[in-house]
Amino acid sequence: xxxxxxxxxxxxxxxxxxxxxxxxxxxxxxxxxxxxxxxxxxxxxxxxxxxxxxxxxxxxxxxxxxxxxxxxxxxxxxxxxxxxxxxxxxxxxxxxxxxxxxxxxxxxxxxxxxxxxxxxxxxxxxxxxxxxxxxxxxxxxxxxxxxxxxxxxxxxxxxxxxxxxxxxxxxxxxxxxxxxxxxxxxxxxxxxxxxxxxxxxxxxxxxxxxxxxxxxxxxxxxxxxxxxxxxxxxxxxxxxxxxxxxxxxxxxxxxxxxxxxxxxxxxxxxxxxxxxxxxxxxxxxxxxxxxxxxxxxxxxxxxxxxxxxxxxxxxxxxxxxxxxxxxxxxxxxxxxxxxxxxxxxxxxxxxxxx
Ligand code: SAH
Ligand code: SF4
Numbered sequence: 001x002x003x004x005x006x007x008x009x010x011x012x013x014x015x016x017x018x019x020x021x022x023x024x025x026x027x028x029x030x031x032x033x034x035x036x037x038x039x040x041x042x043x044x045x046x047x048x049x050x051x052x053x054x055x056x057x058x059x060x061x062x063x064x065x066x067x068x069x070x071x072x073x074x075x076x077x078x079x080x081x082x083x084x085x086x087x088x089x090x091x092x093x094x095x096x097x098x099x100x101x102x103x104x105x106x107x108x109x110x111x112x113x114x115x116x117x118x119x120x121x122x123x124x125x126x127x128x129x130x131x132x133x134x135x136x137x138x139x140x141x142x143x144x145x146x147x148x149x150x151x152x153x154x155x156x157x158x159x160x161x162x163x164x165x166x167x168x169x170x171x172x173x174x175x176x177x178x179x180x181x182x183x184x185x186x187x188x189x190x191x192x193x194x195x196x197x198x199x200x201x202x203x204x205x206x207x208x209x210x211x212x213x214x215x216x217x218x219x220x221x222x223x224x225x226x227x228x229x230x231x232x233x234x235x236x237x238x239x240x241x242x243x244x245x246x247x248x249x250x251x252x253x254x255x256x257x258x259x260x261x262x263x264x265x266x267x268x269x270x271x272x273x274x275x276x277x278x279x280x281x282x283x284x285x286x287x288x289x290x291x292x293x294x295x296x297x298x299x300x301x302x303x304x305x306x307x308x309x310x311x312x313x314x315x316x317x318x319x320x321x322x323x324x325x326x327x328x329x330x331x332x333x334x335x336x337x338x339x340x341x342x343x344x345x346x347x348x349x350x351x352x353x354x
Pocket of ligand 1: 161293294
């Protein structure tokens with residue numbers, strides 16, 4: 001059978017090229033994107049303003065394929081987790097987190113993750129491969145289809161699911177383009193966030209090319225500890241990471257700020273002295289710190305900090321001029337909280353056997 005191209009993941013320019021190769025005028029792109037992204041119509045036959053000949057052609061050369069939903073879990077607090085089958089026995093996870101005034105979708109960018117942060121369940125699974133733009137965009141489509149029927153919507157998208165987005169730059173940036181494009185999802189740049197453990201060269205490219213919000217997974221305020229918790233720090237130490245962050249803040253036409261994520265691990269990174277060190281490190285940077293209570297997963301070696309310890313840590317940051325919030329744990333009963341996403345990864349790094 002002829003190879004059929006999945007049209008999810010193509011941006012306006014790609015679709016212009018695609019339709020022009022079929023001998024169609026560029027206005028088809030607009031019509032087509034409105035069907036897919038605004039009407040959520042994935043059946044070419046039902047796209048009524050496309051003529052019959054074009055529909056037939058589309059059916060032979062293209063598809064709008066969504067991955068199979070393996071399971072959909074509903075947590076007691078309204079969080080929804082979709083497990084999606086990406087073939088070859090790999091599963092990824094996508095999470096919807098409803099709040100009073102917004103609905104955030106947390107999407108995956110890779111099958112597993114090669115970076116092996118010691119406190120992260122995804123990191124323990126090893127790595128299989130990068131996701132394509134279509135595989136990221138279809139996570140949003142699947143969630144949107146379900147939520148639309150329930151009269152709910154997605155106001156924010158965060159790349160905080162499985163994987164390190166800045167090790168899959170091109171596909172992630174193209175997905176960001178579609179999330180921001182009014183003909184697709186039309187989200188504002190403040191509502192799309194890339195979270196990274198700090199791939200420094202990519203941060204310079206992102207600062208220039210992609211107008212989205214940035215979250216940095218910091219977790220330690222000195223190199224010795226960060227080398228241990230976030231091993232990529234051995235390659236890109238704090239000094240280089242913070243210089244790249246400052247460059248991000250100084251680039252772009254609109255005011256920017258960075259969210260620094262800091263997972264609270266009992267007896268590891270949660271002392272008063274470490275809070276002061278963190279405040280000193282971030283002083284003068286347009287930053288907000290988000291303290292994340294550590295989420296347990298099977299065989300994890302850490303415990304989460306006590307609530308009182310987290311409060312003291314937050315107060316010290318505040319007293320030293322750093323804005324800080326504590327993330328509420330959401331979706332824990334269906335293993336949908338930060339760092340609990342494991343999916344099913346056919347590991348190619350060999351690490352999962354360690
Ligand atoms: N790879 C990217 C994005 C995915 S991880 C990154 O590291 O930023 C999303 C967030 O969840 C990161 O801040 C990560 O450090 C945090 N996280 C990972 N494991 C966690 C755990 N067990 N408990 C709480 N947060 C965790
Ligand atoms: Fe990868 Fe992020 Fe998990 Fe580290 S925290 S292993 S970078 S997904």
